[in-house]
Amino acid sequence: MSLYLILSILGALVLLSSLGRGKRLVVPLAIAGLLGALAVTGMGLGLDHPLLKGMAEFDRYAVLFSCLLLVLGTLVVLLLTNPNERSDIPRVEMAALLLFSLTGGIMMASFAHLVMLFLGVEILSIPLYILAGARKRERAGNEAALKYFITGSFATGFLLFGIALIYGATGSFSTRAIAAWAEANPAVFTPMFHLGLLLMLVGLAFKISAAPFHFWAPDVYEGSPSIVTSFMSTVVKVAAIAAFYRLFSEAFPAAADAWSWVIAAVAALTLAVGNLGALAQRSFKRLMAYSGISHAGFLLLALLSVGPGSAGALWIYAAAYSFATLIAFVSLLAVEAAGGGESLEALSGLGRRNPFLGVCLTISMLSLIGVPPLAGFFGKLFVFGNAVSQRHVVLVVFAVVMSAVGMAYYMRPIIQTWLRPPAGSPFQLSTSQAWVLGIATAFVVLLAAAPVWVMRFL
C-alpha cells in the first residue's frame, strides 16, 4: 500500500471521526498512524517501485525526503494536542487538514510525472489556504488566508501554463521522457520549451518563497496561527524545495544553460532580501518569516550545483533548517501561551523563565547561523562546498557575506533570552511542547553525525 493511500485514508478517518464521539483519541490516532507510515517508509518498503503506472517513484531521494516530511508533520500534529491552542476550527479538523497537506508534500517529493507534481502542489496548498484563516474572527487571519490564496493561485497559473508548454514541446508529462527529449534535442530548445521551463521555475520559486515571489510569506506567516506557520515554514518549504530539485535534476539537467542563470539571480536576490529584511524586524514571527526566505536562497544554491552529493547536501540543509525553525516556533507558541506576544521583547529573560526552552532556542538560533558542530553548519558546509566545486565562487562569497548579516539578527533572540530581564514569571511547557522541543533539538544536535549516512544512502 502506498504512502499516499495510508496518509489520505488516515486524513479521511480523522476527519470523519470528528463527527462521532471519542474525539480525544483522534489526534493520538493520527500520530500513531504517522509513526506507522514513517516506519513503513523508513524501512524502505516499496523502495524503487514505480507507483500509479510510473507516475510516481519512491526512489532513495523520495524516501529520504518523505521521512523528513513525516517527522516534521508528526511533530506539528503533536503540537496540536497542546491544550492552550486556540482556533475557530476544531482541532480534529485541523489535524485532518494538516494530514492532507502532508500527503501533498510527499507527492511533491516523489513525483515522476507532472500531473503528480501539480496535484501535489495543490493538495499541499488548498488545506493551507483554510488553515491560514483558522482564526475566523481575526482580521489578520482573514487577510493572511486571502493573500495566500490569491498569490498562490496566481503562481499556480504560471506553473500550469509552464507544464502545458513543456507538454506541447516534448509531448509528454513524464520527467524521464522530458529529460530524454531535452537530451535528444540539445541545441534546438524551442521557444515553447524554454518558456515552459522558466514559467515552471517561477511557479515553484513562489512556493519556496524566493524573491521576487516572496512577498506573500511575511504577511501570511504573521497572520496565520503560529502552529500553522510552523507547518508552512517547515513542511511546505521542504516539500517545495524537494519538488524543485527533483524536477530540475531529473527533467531538465540537459537544459541547465537555460535555467541555471535564473536560479543564480533569484538565489542572490533572495539571500539579500531575506537577510536584510530580517535585520529590520521587531516581531520574532516576522523575523522567522524572513529567515525562511533567506534559507530559501541557500537552498537554491544546492539546486544550482546539481551533481553527485548535491541531493544529500540539500537534504541536510533542509533538515537542519526545518528542525531549528520548528524549535523557534515552539518557543513562540510557548511564549504566546504564557501571555507574551510575537515581538522579540516577549523573549526577554526566557532563559530564566524556562531554562530548557532558552537552551533549545539558543541551539536552534546557533544552528541557523551555522555554528559548528550543529546541523546548520554541515548544511552550509556541504551546500557551499558543492557550489564552490561547480565554480559559483562569486555567489558563494555573496552567500557567506549574507550569512554574516544573518548572524546579526539571529543573535537578537539569544541576547533577549539570556541578557535581558525576564518579561514575566517562570512558566511550564505543556507536555507535547516539551516533547517536540526535545526531539527537534536532538535532531539539530545529532544530525551532525548524519552526513556520512545520508551521503551513503543516496
Added chain:
Amino acid sequence: MDAYTVLIYFLPLGALIAGAAMFTGNLLSIKTKESAHKREAYECGEVIIGDARIQFKVGYYLFALLFVIFDVESLFLFPVARIFRGQVASGLAPHLLLDLAIFVVVLSLGLAYAWRKGALKWD
C-alpha cells in the same frame, strides 16, 4: 474563399446592420425627457419591485460550492465511459466497477461529512 475571408466580410456588414437599426430607431422614436422612470430596468412594462441587487443568504453559497465540487467530480466518469466497452470486452468489467464504486464511496463520504456538519440545512 477560406474561413477567415468570410470573417472580413462579416465584420463591417454586422456593424452596418446594427448601426442602421439604431439609426432608424432614433429617427422614428418619440423623444421624452430624462426621468426616473426612463432609467428603470425594462421588465416587459411591469412596474418593478425592489432592487435587483439583493443579498443572498450565505447558505446559498454553501449549496453552490458543494454543487460545483460534486458536479465537477463527475467529470471523472467520462473517461471511464469512454473505455468501458473495451474493458468489458477484455473481461475487466468487475475491476472497473470496483474502482468506480470506491470513487463514488469517497464522494459520498464527503457528502455525508458535509451533511453531518449541517452544511445542507437551509436555515
Added chain:
Amino acid sequence: MGPITLDHYVFLSAALFCLGVAGVLIRRNILVMFMSLEIMLNAVNLLLGSIAAFRGDAAGQVFVFFIMLVAAAEIAVGLAVMVMVYRNTGSIDLKDLSNLKW
C-alpha cells in the same frame, strides 16, 4: 491564409492567459480577481486540449480534467475565504486588506 495550426492555439491561449494575468493585476474586486484567475486556468486548459488534439495523445485532455477539478476545489475554498472576509470586514475590496505589512 493557411489552415489553422497548433501555433494559432498556442497564441490564442497565451493571449487568454495574459488577459487573465492582466485582470488579476488590474482589478481590485476580489470576485473579479477570482474570475481572472479562472481565465488563466482556462487558457491552460485550452492549450492542453489543443496540444492533445494535435498530437493525438489523450494525456493532455486527462490533465484538463484534473485542472478543472482542482480549480473547482480551489475556488470553492477561495469563495469561502472571501465570504469569511466579507463577514468580518464588510468589504471585498483588496485595498481594505493591507494591515499586515513591514
Added chain:
Amino acid sequence: MKNLLVVLIPLLPLLGFAVSGLFGKRLGKSATGLLASGMVLLSFLCAAALAMLHFRTGDSAIVVNLFSWIRMPGLSIPMGLLVDPLSLMMVFVVTGIGFLIHVYSIGYMHDDDGVARFFSYLNLFTFFMLVLVLADNFAVLFIGWEGVGLCSYLLIGFWFKNHAFNGAAVKAFVVNRIGDAGFLLGLFLMAMTFGSLSFAEVFSRAASFGSGAPAITLITLFLFIGASGKSAQIPLYTWLPDAMAGPTPVSALIHAATMVTAGVYLVIRSNALYALAPLTMAIIAAVGLATAIWAGLIALSQRDIKKVLAYSTVSQLGFMFLALGMGAWSTGFFHVFTHAFFKALLFLGAGSVIHALSGEQDIRRMGGLRKALPVTYATMLAGTLAIAGIPPFAGFFSKDEIFAKVFEHAPALWAIALAGAFVTSFYMFRLFFLVFHGEFRGDATAKHHLHESPKVMTAPLVVLALGALGAGFAGLPEIFGAPHWISDFLAPVTGRGESHLSHATEWMLMGASVATGLLALLFAWVRYGVKGRVPAEDASVTGVARWSLGKFFIDELYDRAIVKPLFRFSAWIHDVLDRRGLDGAVGAIAGISPWLGQQVRLLQTGNTAFYLFAMALGVFLILFVATLR
C-alpha cells in the same frame, strides 16, 4: 595518562560552565567565583603536569583523536586535540592569566546580580579558547574561533541589560563575521586544494606547491582576513573599542590578553603556509605596521581610560603582525606572551581605578590617585613601563626583538615602527600621569569615596606586575649570552630564526628604542606631571594665548612643532577618518545593511496588488533577459 590530561584541560572549564550555569544561583556568589576560578586553575595545573611529564623529555607533540567527526570521500576530519610547544604555551597564557582574572572578578563583580551568569560565561569562554589553541585541525580551530566570538558578544552585552540591542552591537557582529567569512572561505579553499584540514597534512602537502603558488597565496590571504577580524587590524579593528562596554575583567581577558591574539596564533600556527606566500607576508607586515601607528595616534587623544587601552591593544597587535610579516614567528609569539601580562595588568589596574571611582572612566576626572590607591599605582607603573619598553620590563625584550627583526629586513620600516614606539610610550605615560599624579579633579563625593580595591583584586595585580617585570627574561637577546628560552621551546613548530645582525648594531637598536621610550616618558612627565595639563585644555585654542616665551622654550617649541600638530592629527584621524572614513567604509556592509533592511521592510507594503505586480514583473524580467541571451 597524558591523553587524559590533554582532554581534561578544556573539559574542566566546560564543567565549571555547566555547574555555575545550572546551579550558580544556589551556590551563591563567592562559591561560584571560587568554583570557576578553581576550574581554570586546575586546567592550568593539568597543563603544567603535562609539561613536566612530557616536554622535559624533548618530544615535540601529542595528538589525541577523540572521535571521527566528519568522514566522507575526499575529506575526513577527526575531532582531535594537539599539544605541541606552541599550543602548550598558549594554554599557559590562557589558563594562567585567565585564572588571575577570574580571581580578580570575584572582587570586581561582587556587587553585581548576575555573578553566576558572568562566571559561567567566563568559563565557557575559557573552554572555547582552549579548544581553539588545542585544535589539531582547522575545523576544530574554527569551532573554538566561533565559540570565543559568541562568548565575547555575550560578555560585551552583559551590562546592556536595559538598552535596546543597538546599531553598534550589530556593527560589531557584522565586522567580525566579515573576518569569519574570510576564514571560512579559506577553509573551503584549503579543503579543495589539499583534501584535508588537519595541520600536519595541510602543511606537508603545501610544501610541494612551492613558494608563491597562487592557491596558497589566496588561502593565506583569506585566513589573514579572518585573523585581522579577530585581532582587530585595519580595516576591521573598529569593533574592539566598542567592545569596551563590557565589564573590565572581560576587556582584560578577552579583548586584551587572549581572544584578540587568536589571529596572531592562527598565523603562527600556519607559518608553514605563510612562509610560502611572500605576497601575503608583505601585506601582513604593511597592515600590521599601519595598524600599530594608526591606533597609537588615535590613542593619543582619547579621554576614556579603557578606550586608550583598547587602542593601545590594537596598536600592540599591529606590532605583533609586523613581526609575523617579517617571518619572525617566535618573536611575534614572544610579544603575545609578554603583552598578555602587561596588558591584562593595565586593564585590571584600570578596573581597579574605575572601581575606586564608582564607575568613572574619564581621565579628566581622575588625577592624584597614587596616594589613595598605592598598590594599583605601583602595579600600573610596572605595566606602563613594560608597554613603553623600558628595560628590564617585559615589553622591552619582546619589542626590541621585533625591532631588530624589522631592522634586519627593512630599515625604513624600522624607523616608522620606532616612531610608533615613541607614540606608545607617550600616550601610556600621559594616561599614567593624568590618572595618578597631579591633583584629583573629580568632585568631593567621589574624592571622599576613594578607596583601594580589596585584596582579592590587588593580589592578581601584584602577580601580573611580577609577570610584567619578569616575563621578558624568557627571551633574552642573544647578545646577553643567555639562552632564548621561548624561541628554543617553540623551535619544533616555528623553526629557528637566525639573526645576522652584528652585536654593535644590536646594541645600537636597543639603545635607540630605550632612548625613544625614555624621551616620550620625559615629554609626558613635563607635560602632565610637572605642568599638570589636562586634555580639555589641549583641545581649546585659547590656550595659545597663555604661552609665554622664555619659560620652557624647548618645551614650547616641542609643543608647537610636534605635540600640537600631533594632537590635532590624532583628533582628526579619530573624528574624520576613523569615525566617518574607515568606520564608515568598513561598515559599508555593516552600516548600510540596517538601512537596506529598512528598505526591504518598507517594500512589504501589505498591498496584495503590489505583491502580484512584483511577481508579474519578476516573470517579465526573467523572460525578457531570457530572450536577450
